Amino acid sequence: xxxxxxxxxxxxxxxxxxxxxxxxxxxxxxxxxxxxxxxxxxxxxxxxxxxxxxxxxxxxxxxxxxxxxxxxxxxxxxxxxxxxxxxxxxxxxxxxxxxxxxxxxxxxxxxxxxxxxxxxxxxxxxxxxxxxxxxxxxxxxxxxxxxxxxxxxxxxxxxxxxxxxxxxxxxxxxxxxxxxxxxxxxxxxxxxxxxxxxxxx
Amino acid sequence: xxxxxxxxxxxxxxxxxxxxxxxxxxxxxxxxxxxxxxxxxxxxxxxxxxxxxxxxxxxxxxxxxxxxxxxxxxxxxxxxxxxxxxxxxxxxxxxxxxxxxxxx
Numbered sequence: 001x002x003x004x005x006x007x008x009x010x011x012x013x014x015x016x017x018x019x020x021x022x023x024x025x026x027x028x029x030x031x032x033x034x035x036x037x038x039x040x041x042x043x044x045x046x047x048x049x050x051x052x053x054x055x056x057x058x059x060x061x062x063x064x065x066x067x068x069x070x071x072x073x074x075x076x077x078x079x080x081x082x083x084x085x086x087x088x089x090x091x092x093x094x095x096x097x098x099x100x101x102x103x104x105x106x107x108x109x110x111x112x113x114x115x116x117x118x119x120x121x122x123x124x125x126x127x128x129x130x131x132x133x134x135x136x137x138x139x140x141x142x143x144x145x146x147x148x149x150x151x152x153x154x155x156x157x158x159x160x161x162x163x164x165x166x167x168x169x170x171x172x173x174x175x176x177x178x179x180x181x182x183x184x185x186x187x188x189x190x191x192x193x194x195x196x197x198x199x200x201x
Numbered sequence: 202x203x204x205x206x207x208x209x210x211x212x213x214x215x216x217x218x219x220x221x222x223x224x225x226x227x228x229x230x231x232x233x234x235x236x237x238x239x240x241x242x243x244x245x246x247x248x249x250x251x252x253x254x255x256x257x258x259x260x261x262x263x264x265x266x267x268x269x270x271x272x273x274x275x276x277x278x279x280x281x282x283x284x285x286x287x288x289x290x291x292x293x294x295x296x297x298x299x300x301x302x303x304x305x
Binding site for chain 2: 007008009010011012014015018019021022051053054055081103104
């Protein structure tokens, strides 16, 4: 896994880089948010291990920026030197931090956190994959939305694309459904239209 | 740390000790300047960074002294900062001696 380390302390960065390599991961390193941002925003790393206290942009603010930018989910681990207080944990949770590691980072803790990160990222990938498949009823053509409600495809499309749909009748349905009904009722039918050539066979 | 491979082939420890012993005196001098100027924000960040470096090299006593120094600066208690910085420097000298011996 590509793991981005963000720390202004070159010694802490070097130790983490070596530990990550020893665990079989691929470390990337940045001394601050300015260096880290292009890597994260281009999808260069899906796991970030960032120090909390850094000059200019601290770890919490960087995490907020990552979350605000959307895109693929990034698993964010925050490095701390102090014992975590409930206030700090709440603040970090609100910023979107996934987990903590205390300095100095032990290989055991790092391994455990990265296993969780890998699992979460795998679940996230599966969820994204499932979200990209739209279940549609084979009979009535209603579609199931992400809240598990079945709704008419017109409503579904209209809500998501903000497109106003107007009802009409295509030439195929006119010929096969509407005209026979009109004929049965004795109403003059629309002239027959040639079958569409772009019809799916 | 002794078992981790360095970036130039050997062990990582001597590489890091070299950086730490080379950089820390300059950073401690900067810390003293910041104390004189009572530049709270930069002082806190630098004390924090030095504590982090120290603990990565096994300097837990220097880290503890550094965290106390950081907290005193955060409170703006510059009288206390002065005493705690002296204590921090004492721990730095002890750690530096141990590290020099370790890599010699």
